[in-house]
Amino acid sequence: MTDRSRDDVLEIDEIDRRILEILANDPRSPYADIADELAEYDIDMSSEGVRRRVTSLLSNMTSFFLPRPERNSWEIVLVTARTRNEADAKREAFDAMSDMDFWFVAEGFGTVDLYGIATAESNPEIDDLLVDVRALEPVTEVDYFIETDRTVNIRNYLPVY
Template identity: 80%
Template sequence: MTNRSDDDVLEIDEIDRRILEILANDPRSPYADISDELAEYDIELSSEGVRRRVTTLLENMTSFFLPRPERNSWEIVLITVSTATGPNSKRDTFEAMSEMDFWFVAEGFGTIDLYGIATAKSNPEINDLLVRLQALDSVTEVEHFIETDRAVNIRNYLPVYE
């Protein structure tokens, strides 16, 4: 488990959350438009103030560009992997997955060892990826989930510190 001090915690307040909500709906919103939308919630912030907050938020986050499944002809698949208990099994599998068609691979701890997200043109393409994963000596189990719809509630994404 990563040890983090209180200084490492990204503190999001209600203004930041509103800005993230606006950007989630339209990532290209001009700062002046964001300022106007914030005013609808009785938040007075200049476009320069919005720019500073957006800059700080982006410095502390990674971008996730997830295409909406209902608007595209490709599939988004989440694949989870359990690995053997060998000394390098998890690391070897992580490195192998990083070289495959995944655009996101994560290692952690819990009921699975690794997960990856891939975009595929078809279910047979997903099947090919699954077969390649199952062929790895260090892999003991592979599960997958094909996304067909999504609801995003940015208000539940990060805790608000007041």
């Protein structure tokens, strides 16, 4: 596990969470509109104050765009893989998956070794991707999940300190 000092922790307060919630629903919301929505929660902030908060938040985060499945004609698939219990097996599979049609690949530890997220125009395209992952020598098991709907609750996304 990565050792992180308390100074490395992004501290999110209730105002930040509300701003993120507003932006999750409409990423193009003008700062003045965000300030107006915050006022509905008894948070008095100018549009310049909102701009400073958004700038600070975005400088500490990465962009992670998730298209809404109901608004698109293609599929979003999450593929998980387990690898052999040998030196470099996980890294070898990670590198190979990174060269495939995944737009996100993660390595970690737990019940799976790797996971990747891809978009595909059709289920046959997903089948082709799964065949490619299963063909990787270090991979011993593959599971997948095709997203059909989602809900986002930004209030559960980041802890408030």
